[in-house]
Amino acid sequence: MKYPALVPRTICKTPVRVVIFGEGLSEDGEPVKAFEADLLCNYQDGAKTTLTDREKEVKISGSALFFGDICESLATFSDGEVTVFGVTRKIAKGSKARNPDGTVNYTRLDLI
DSSP: OOOOOSSOGGGOOEEEEEEEEEEEEOTTSOEEEEEEEEEEEEEEEEEEEEEOSSOEEEEEEEEEEEESOSOTTOSOOOOEEEEETTEEEEEEEEEEEEOTTSOEEEEEEEEO
């Protein structure tokens, strides 16, 4: 059975550079790159302002939605960075939305 694409290729128009880090560190103490690619996504961003006793803090977040599975070699991932519109953001959460047959319908990266 063919399942409908919840994030179709036709709406993925924003170019991004995705770098996903694997578990562990290199000999130099840097994260090991498990995946790196230039892709197209549907990107949505937002900002939230919080007031503390001393200052005003603005938190910017975003989400990048990709058609299908962007990295089949990794079952899960939660660390890395995405460069979009010239700004590099850290991956806070990565998820793969699966169809009932186990195939990946779309990939979502939540960014901070």
